Amino acid sequence: MKKIKAALLGYGTVGQGIHEVLHEHQERLRILLGKEVEIVAILVQNPSKHKNLPENIVVTTNFEEIITLPELDVVFEAIVGEEPALSYLTHALDKGVHVITANKMMFAKHAKSLLEKARENDVKIGFEATTAGGTPVIRTIEQLLQVNRVEKIEAILNGTSNYILTAMSERSIDFKTALAEAKEKGYAEADPTNDIDGTDAFNKLMILSQLIFNDQPAWHKVEKTGIKDLTSTDIQAAQENNKKYKHIAVIYKEGDQLKAEVSPLLLSSSHPLYNIDGVDNAIAITSNIVGTITLIGPGAGKLPTASAMVEDLVAIFQHEPENHSIHQYKDQAAV
Numbered sequence: 001m002k003k004i005k006a007a008l009l010g011y012g013t014v015g016q017g018i019h020e021v022l023h024e025h026q027e028r029l030r031i032l033l034g035k036e037v038e039i040v041a042i043l044v045q046n047p048s049k050h051k052n053l054p055e056n057i058v059v060t061t062n063f064e065e066i067i068t069l070p071e072l073d074v075v076f077e078a079i080v081g082e083e084p085a086l087s088y089l090t091h092a093l094d095k096g097v098h099v100i101t102a103n104k105m106m107f108a109k110h111a112k113s114l115l116e117k118a119r120e121n122d123v124k125i126g127f128e129a130t131t132a133g134g135t136p137v138i139r140t141i142e143q144l145l146q147v148n149r150v151e152k153i154e155a156i157l158n159g160t161s162n163y164i165l166t167a168m169s170e171r172s173i174d175f176k177t178a179l180a181e182a183k184e185k186g187y188a189e190a191d192p193t194n195d196i197d198g199t200d201a202f203n204k205l206m207i208l209s210q211l212i213f214n215d216q217p218a219w220h221k222v223e224k225t226g227i228k229d230l231t232s233t234d235i236q237a238a239q240e241n242n243k244k245y246k247h248i249a250v251i252y253k254e255g256d257q258l259k260a261e262v263s264p265l266l267l268s269s270s271h272p273l274y275n276i277d278g279v280d281n282a283i284a285i286t287s288n289i290v291g292t293i294t295l296i297g298p299g300a301g302k303l304p305t306a307s308a309m310v311e312d313l314v315a316i317f318q319h320e321p322e323n324h325s326i327h328q329y330k331d332q333a334a335v
């Protein structure tokens with residue numbers, strides 16, 4: 001049986017999640033794609049941390065060694081920061097290799113040029129995992145709201161912030177302890193600055209903006225505030241008034257101007273995002289025909305993020321002409 005040959009860039013929370021999901025669900029992937037998916041190489045920074053990987057997988061710090069492997073089909077990118085990720089993915093697209101990325105910091109800035117490059121080279125970029133973790137907002141907008149015109153997004157887009165706010169409110173723990181828990185659970189970035197100062201939610205909002213409006217507002221004009229200055233006293237006071245702080249990202253068009261803001265807001269219980277707690281994200285999408293749809297689901301973590309990336313893999317390879325396209329499990333097939 002032919003194989004889909006994949007490389008992982010990064011073997012931290014997300015990279016390990018992808019490996020686990022590909023391994024655990026090999027049979028399902030074989031049914032869906034008519035092919036096995038094989039991880040042939042993994043790029044890391046410090047190979048001594050990754051000594052227990054199977055011997056048939058190339059573990060390297062040198063991207064050249066990966067991109068020159070014969071018959072490489074796809075690269076999953078789960079490293080940190082704008083560079084070298086951008087250069088690696090540009091190189092992969094130029095070589096005709098599909099790309100699946102979780103790297104929102106890089107993609108917020110370079111979505112447009114990378115998507116153009118992918119089109120030029122007749123390959124695909126999956127980026128579901130860049131926004132809202134395991135919650136499938138990208139494909140919902142891209143594929144299920146094509147006749148609709150999306151007019152507004154109001155969303156909780158950072159799992160760490162929502163986890164911290166919920167923990168401070170429900171368990172009365174302090175900010176530092178809640179952040180340490182979010183790190184321990186694999187929700188927060190290794191450097192959590194972007195989680196708590198609003199940058200991560202901002203980056204995700206810009207990715208949605210690019211997808212929906214094929215444009216982004218001028219970054220310096222978007223007001224961006226994180227949750228880092230909220231104190232336990234603020235949170236308890238809100239609770240005593242039956243309110244909650246939530247970190248909200250909003251974008252809409254006013255005339256031909258894009259308006260966006262990312263900030264903590266005090267919500268009353270009638271607000272649709274009031275009950276979104278823990279690591280969950282929620283995205284209220286308002287469109288001209290259907291009205292408002294709200295997607296809710298895990299916004300961070302190993303398996304939710306890997307789920308989004310492996311679903312991207314299926315979306316890319318299912319469309320290759322020789323592949324099968326079976327959408328139902330046998331025991332769920334319609335009679």
Ligand SMILES: NC(=O)C1=CN([C@@H]2O[C@H](COP(=O)(O)OP(=O)(O)OC[C@H]3O[C@@H](n4cnc5c(N)ncnc54)[C@H](OP(=O)(O)O)[C@@H]3O)[C@@H](O)[C@H]2O)C=CC1
Pocket residue numbers: 009010011012013014015043044045046047049061077078079080081083084102103104105129130133186187188189190299300301302305
């Ligand atoms: N964690 C989450 O819930 C989510 C994360 N993301 C994004 O996914 C990406 C990965 O996140 P996560 O797995 O949590 O991060 P981790 O810090 O857990 O892992 C990062 C991995 O990337 C490797 N790495 C980092 N920089 C380089 C480099 N320059 N060259 C080669 N390898 C490198 C590290 O190598 P080594 O192991 O040797 O140190 C490590 O294996 C990030 O861009 C993040 O923003 C997106 C959605 C959700």
Ligand SMILES: N[C@@H](CC=O)C(=O)O
Pocket residue numbers: 130132133157158159160161187188189195200299300301
């Ligand atoms: N650190 C991010 C991870 C997912 O994008 C978050 O907490 O939302």
